[in-house]
Amino acid sequence: MNWIWFVLIGLVIGFAAGMIVSRFTLKSYLKKNPPINEQMLRQLGASMGRNLSQKQINQMMAQMKKNY
Template sequence: MMSTGYVILIAIIALALGAVGGFFLARKYMEDYLKKNPPVNEDMLRMMMMQMGQKPSEKKIRQMMQNMKNQAGKPEKK
C-alpha cells in the first residue's frame, strides 16, 4: 500500500499540472476569441456612425469611447 505522503505528493503534482494546463488553455481561448471579436476602437466607431448617416466629430468619438470604458469598468446590476 502507498503511504499517505505519496498520496499527498501525487495530489499536489496533479493540482499543479491542472492549474498550469488550465492557464494555457484559457490563454489560448482568449487569444482566439479576441481575434474573432476584436474590441471596439475609434476607427470602428467612426465607421459605424458613418453607416448610420452621422458625421462623426473627434469630440463625439472620444466621448463615446470614454463612455464605453466607463461601462466596462462598472459591474453589471441585476
C-alpha cells in the same frame, strides 16, 4: 504520505494546463470578435467632437490588430 505529493503535482499540472488553454481560447476569441469595431470608433470620434475620416479609422483598426 505519497498520495499528498500526487495531489499537489496534479494540482500544479492542472493549474498550468488551465492557464495555457484559457490563454489560447481568449486570444482566438479576441481575434474573431475584436472589442472595438469601426462603428465604435466613429462614435468615439463624434463624442470628442471630431469627424474621423475612413483613412484615420483604418489606421486605428490596423494599429489595434497589430497590438493583438
